[in-house]
Amino acid sequence: MRQAARTAAGWPTPRRVLAVGAALVLATGPAALAARPAPDPAATSAPAPAAGTSAPASTAGTSAPVPAGSERGEELFRQQCASCHGEQGQGSQRGPSLVGVGPASVDFQVGTGRMPLAHEQSQPRRREPVFSADEIASLVDHVASFGGGGPQIPRVAHGDLPAGREIFAANCAPCHGATGAGAALTNGRDAPPLYEATAVQIAEAVRVGPGLMPAFPSQLLSDQQVDDLTTYVRRLQSERLDRGGNPLGRLGPLAEGVVAWIATVGLLVAAARWLGRRAGE
């Protein structure tokens, strides 16, 4: 499908795709399908790492109930994105330019449900993605057709856990917290908790730097280091690390203090009170 999109990118205006007609739809449809052999809904939260970057030789022949990738991508873009980002992704007063943001950024923003925005807000929040994995992939392709390059969707492999912990402590913990619970930043924005991100989304965020987050290009963190990091963050998400019982949101000593006071007043003082009452009888 990526190949198909790039073909489309060569054209002067994507709008013409509609004008050209059904012939191209029929031609590109099977190829797009072939790039997504298993369009399962689970892929929305965890897109297969290889899906965007490698389009294997099309096993054309499967029938196409949905329109072709670039077609669909353009349609979705015009419906959901163009009002803010502009028809050509050139940006407007309401939204930034998408030229050169790269597939990783689009996949991250749409895949985590941050885009499209339901209403204007300073910091988009993670929610259920609006689009299916297929639709996201076609949007990614369509935005890539605006040109400008940008970081590709990273391929994530298993990395080294202790090395990942060190990278996390040095680069991520100051904002996201050592426990990954997230923390406040300036102007009412915050570094979100990391507990729902998939491995690919973590790697995408590292490369892209969405929102206030700095981007970490490969000059700063090698692919191997990103693999280590995602491995550690995935481990950090696991409840097995909360060995001591209820983690209290991993919010730290103040949450613990609240529990201590509840226990002191609610259980211990209440017990003393009960014992004193009994004595009076």
Add this chain to the structure above:
Amino acid sequence: MIVDRFARALDDRLRLSPVARRALAKVFPDHWSFMLGEIALYSLVALILTGVYLTFFFEASAADRVYQGSYAPLDGSTTSAAYASTVRLSWDVRAGLLIRQTHHWAAVVFVAAIVVHLIRIFFTGAFRKPRELNWLVGVTMLTLALANGFTGYSMPDDLLSGLGLRIIVSVVESIPVVGSWLAFLALGGEFPSTEMIPRLFVTHVFLVPAVLVALVAVHLAMVVRQKHSQFPGPGHTEHNVVGSRLWPSYTLRSLALFLWVLAVLFALGGLVQINPVWLYGPFSPAQATSPAQPDWYVAWGDGALRLFPPWEVRIGGYRVPAPFVPGVVVGGVTFLALYAWPFLERIFGRDHRPHHLLDRPRDHPVRMGVGVAALTFYGLLVVAAGDDIIARLLGVPVYDVLSVLRVVVLVLPLLTGTLAFLLARALRRGDAARLGDLTRADLATAHGAERRPPEDASERPARDRPGERVEMWPEGDVWHWRYRDAPGGLAVAGNRAASSEEEAASAARLAYPGVDRVVVPGPPLPAPGRLRTALRRWSDRALGVSLLVAALRQRRDRRRRDDGPDTSAPDR
């Protein structure tokens, strides 16, 4: 039986019984609020028990150590020995995490219990003469508890506590002229020094606990020596204590509380995670984590640091850095005020008499107002320490939260303090028994003439109070006495038997001065239970029957002997 023999053996050698008899007969008031200090005491016991276990495994050293164990993200990493041993304690030592978490929970509950106890003492005026000394000891123990909490929290050398330690060191350094020298002296070098952790350790497990335990002993000895204070009530005077004896009733109650404290602490330790240092990672000066707060009992200092604007002044060529006022001055003034309060109240209230009967909180509106204002202030400072968490939960800018809190922390204590003062005054002068009964009329009459609280009834001569008497009666070779208020339907028995009538009379005179004493035949013995009655009846019958049988047999034997002397004679 064994206890009896053991006690006798001890008594033979040490002559303990006079002391023990006195101690076991000591009376404790029954009101529940007198057990709050015990919660702190038993938390301290739990702290010592769990702390000893932790010292077996904790390695107080900043030396490099390679952690190898079941916590995979750190496996093979080089950290300080203190941190590596704490992670090992949490992940690889049997029951290590349970004990470590219980220790930490016990610490936060310990300080909370001390504060609750302090609030009770403060609002009931239990610090008044002659108990000012014990108040001083108590406040000292609070400072030591804070110090030990903080050293214990900092020892594992994890990232979160390292940030806290860095802040405290900065606060110390902010003291003009001597600050840097003090910090150097304490750390043995620049922060973070290699000396730091061993010194924290010695302070935490030896120095402060030793002083703390010694002060606990002094605290309790003073309570025993000075007799317990008590709330006013029927039969309660400035000269006695009405309640339960130490043995057996109070011992059982206290033991129940002890077990309950242990149960709650271990349940917390097993069920609720506290200070997961493995997640925080080892301390490194270049790293940080967020949100970062200290334990709640230090958080008021952190809150003050966050709220105080970055003002720096120069005095005589010396710069006073911004952390000095919120870090050193606020903390210093807090504890100075705590130490000085009994004396301030004595001087400004012109009340130099000793008090053994407690105030109800409403009896002293000024104290009430000041106390509530102070509690609000420090509560808000703790809240301010969580400004970033609040900002995130509410989705508002953190600086807005700070600005709002800066105002609130100054205004709200004044409001709550004034409100508490007015309510206490209305309660004291009006007829309302509790807050819910207050009417608008009560609040309105608050400005009217003050209705003096009734004089201590026990100070008046007894003829003003008919129906009251002290009854004394002999029982065997000892004398008992009791105070009886016939109209009130009240009888309070003396806690110890006296060896003579004079002794009983003097004890009764001490407890109830001015009350007439009479010698009575003694109260009727309690009616025995049904089983006991039945047993006694049956045993009486059995005795009668067996006597009868024995008499009959004897007579028959004698008759037989009389009948056949020939046969029996050779046997003789």
